[in-house]
Amino acid sequence: MIQTQTQAAGGAAPPLLEIRNARIVYDHAVEAVREVSLSVPQGSVVALLGSNGAGKSTLLKALTGTLALEDGEVEKGAILLDGEDLGRTPTDRIVARGVSLVPEGRRLFANLTVEDNITMGGHLKGAADLARLRAQVYDLFPRLAERRRQIAGYLSGGEQQMVAVGRALMAEPRLLALDEPSLGLAPLIVDQIYATVARLNAEFGMTILLVEQNAMQAMEIADTVYIMENGRIVLDGPAEQMRGNLDVQEYYLGFSGGGERRSFRDVKHYKRRKRWLS
Amino acid sequence: MRSGFYKQTIAEHLALTDSWTQRAWIAVALAALATAPFVLDTYLLTLVTLMMITAVGGIGLNILTGWTGLISLGQTGFMVLGAYGYAIPVETWGWDPLAGFLLAGLVPAAASVLVGIPSLRLTGLYLAITTLASAFIVVHLVLEFPGLTNGASGIFVNRPTVLGWTVFTDQDLFRLVAIFLVLTILGALNLRRSRIGRAWFAIRDKDDAARVMGVDLRTYKLYAFVASSFVVGLSGALYGIFLSFVTVDGFPFLLSIEALAMLIVGGMGSIAGAVLGAVFLVGLPEVVSMVFSAFGDSARALLSTGAHEVKGVLYGLVIIGFLRLQPEGLMGLWRDAQRVWTLWPLRY
Numbered sequence: 001m002i003q004t005q006t007q008a009a010g011g012a013a014p015p016l017l018e019i020r021n022a023r024i025v026y027d028h029a030v031e032a033v034r035e036v037s038l039s040v041p042q043g044s045v046v047a048l049l050g051s052n053g054a055g056k057s058t059l060l061k062a063l064t065g066t067l068a069l070e071d072g073e074v075e076k077g078a079i080l081l082d083g084e085d086l087g088r089t090p091t092d093r094i095v096a097r098g099v100s101l102v103p104e105g106r107r108l109f110a111n112l113t114v115e116d117n118i119t120m121g122g123h124l125k126g127a128a129d130l131a132r133l134r135a136q137v138y139d140l141f142p143r144l145a146e147r148r149r150q151i152a153g154y155l156s157g158g159e160q161q162m163v164a165v166g167r168a169l170m171a172e173p174r175l176l177a178l179d180e181p182s183l184g185l186a187p188l189i190v191d192q193i194y195a196t197v198a199r200l201n202a203e204f205g206m207t208i209l210l211v212e213q214n215a216m217q218a219m220e221i222a223d224t225v226y227i228m229e230n231g232r233i234v235l236d237g238p239a240e241q242m243r244g245n246l247d248v249q250e251y252y253l254g255f256s257g258g259g260e261r262r263s264f265r266d267v268k269h270y271k272r273r274k275r276w277l278s
Numbered sequence: 279m280r281s282g283f284y285k286q287t288i289a290e291h292l293a294l295t296d297s298w299t300q301r302a303w304i305a306v307a308l309a310a311l312a313t314a315p316f317v318l319d320t321y322l323l324t325l326v327t328l329m330m331i332t333a334v335g336g337i338g339l340n341i342l343t344g345w346t347g348l349i350s351l352g353q354t355g356f357m358v359l360g361a362y363g364y365a366i367p368v369e370t371w372g373w374d375p376l377a378g379f380l381l382a383g384l385v386p387a388a389a390s391v392l393v394g395i396p397s398l399r400l401t402g403l404y405l406a407i408t409t410l411a412s413a414f415i416v417v418h419l420v421l422e423f424p425g426l427t428n429g430a431s432g433i434f435v436n437r438p439t440v441l442g443w444t445v446f447t448d449q450d451l452f453r454l455v456a457i458f459l460v461l462t463i464l465g466a467l468n469l470r471r472s473r474i475g476r477a478w479f480a481i482r483d484k485d486d487a488a489r490v491m492g493v494d495l496r497t498y499k500l501y502a503f504v505a506s507s508f509v510v511g512l513s514g515a516l517y518g519i520f521l522s523f524v525t526v527d528g529f530p531f532l533l534s535i536e537a538l539a540m541l542i543v544g545g546m547g548s549i550a551g552a553v554l555g556a557v558f559l560v561g562l563p564e565v566v567s568m569v570f571s572a573f574g575d576s577a578r579a580l581l582s583t584g585a586h587e588v589k590g591v592l593y594g595l596v597i598i599g600f601l602r603l604q605p606e607g608l609m610g611l612w613r614d615a616q617r618v619w620t621l622w623p624l625r626y
Contacts, residue, residue: 091490095490107484109484112476112479116479120493123477171492
């Protein structure tokens with residue numbers, strides 16, 4: 001966190017994160033991600049949308065270096081952080097280089113207190129930094145300051161998600177990756193979490209990679225949106241444009257354009273476009 | 279109504295004790311350890327000495343199993359290595375016992391790296407089997423190198439002279455073991471509140487989340503193996519001195535089971551639990567034999583012929599009972615008692 005980052009001057013600097021033609025295979029057999037390219041410029045909010053099994057989480061695992069645990073492998077292409085291929089960099093090195101993950105389903109240390117959970121996020125930080133970083137997290141989530149002595153497992157889902165985000169911020173990430181932060185939470189809590197994420201971007205210039213199924217909410221704070229399906233990116237573009245896209249409205253936001261049912265031809269048109277785009 | 283102690287500052291969080299009651303209890307415990315040699319008779323003194331040695335081993339296993347969540351059945355192996363790590367240099371080569379105690383920790387610690395590396399990707403049952411195998415390998419290695427270890431006949435161990443203090447009587451041995459127990463508890467408590475201890479807890483609770491916090495799982499699991507086996511090795515050396523004889527027969531595999539049972543009965547992941555578990559499991563057979571002898575001669579005869587079996591059955595029953603009724607062990611019972619005490623007559 002939490003120091004203002006200057007925007008990369010001109011177009012010369014590489015994006016903070018770039019995924020180039022990545023093909024990810026589990027067990028040498030199951031192809032989870034096929035030829036996906038995406039780019040997360042410094043200081044932007046990028047949303048990666050798609051339904052279950054689209055390959056979103058697999059991409060995040062590749063980014064955090066935890067793919068090998070499940071016998072997964074980036075077979076082709078590259079994942080570049082600051083223009084450098086991450087290759088087989090171990091997870092702790094990736095964290096040290098400024099990538100923090102808020103894992104899906106929160107994954108808190110259920111037997112530790114809120115404070116210990118948050119402190120754990122600063123594992124790679126010196127003792128002197130911990131107090132300062134903790135104060136910043138409590139500043140962002142005053143609710144956690146009240147609950148700091150409680151066992152994390154006894155918190156409500158929303159509070160747990162706050163702990164998970166706060167914990168990730170303790171590593172002072174340049175890129176904060178959130179895996180389904182809205183999972184299983186009430187709409188009001190989701191609004192709060194999203195407001196905080198938007199604030200992190202707006203006030204501190206933190207780069208955000210947001211992986212979501214909750215398309216509507218994600219599109220509201222994102223600059224750029226990528227939509228994945230069956231391991232490919234089927235649509236991408238600036239968020240405003242995507243919000244206006246009829247296909248996206250129909251398939252991800254649940255609107256059927258203009259009140260009347262769209263014809264079967266349009267459906268086929270969408271499918272065809274997908275095939276061409278991928 | 280007060281529902282617990284809440285720590286307000288980092289200093290309090292890091293402090294070893296958190297209340298005057300706790301400090302008072304510690305003072306009482308230290309006073310008891312100091313006066314025990316003058317008060318207790320030889321039988322009780324020996325029993326408490328054995329409890330303390332077992333507790334040292336239990337605290338060692340607690341680092342690996344209670345804190346890091348790695349189940350180990352290799353306790354026996356590390357104890358044997360610790361015992362020989364002490365006995366060979368001190369008795370065969372005539373080194374100073376202090377160096378012997380250091381080696382009693384370092385030898386198992388080094389071996390635990392060897393055991394630990396293949397175990398890094400394993401958890402649960404698989405890890406238990408791997409460590410179990412390591413315990414048997416150690417025993418076989420000891421028997422395979424009679425030139426160094428004197429094979430099956432073992433090594434006679436004298437009571438040591440440490441820094442000019444000759445440990446000769448049972449009272450002296452009690453004091454030596456008590457010093458080791460206190461040092462072990464202090465060391466373990468200090469590890470627990472460090473960055474390393476926090477990382478261990480994180481690995482135990484959610485290892486994948488710990489990994490994305492930047493915890494290098496291999497390194498920290500190996501730290502746990504090394505710290506744990508160092509302490510367990512010390513308990514092995516103390517046990518060797520206690521038996522005044524180091525052989526592989528003195529360290530039956532049952533010790534590994536007992537150590538795990540101790541943690542379960544005492545309360546996983548707590549040092550006080552490990553100590554309570556040791557007191558409970560070492561004391562249990564003695565209490566039972568007292569009860570049996572109260573029933574008269576025939577019951578006593580039954581116990582003396584089937585002592586080993588009775589002990590085994592008892593361990594089994596106690597472990598099943600605790601797993602079913604109080605998975606948090608004696609520490610859980612203690613916490614429940616505190617809660618009742620604070621909240622009575624309301625339930626919560």
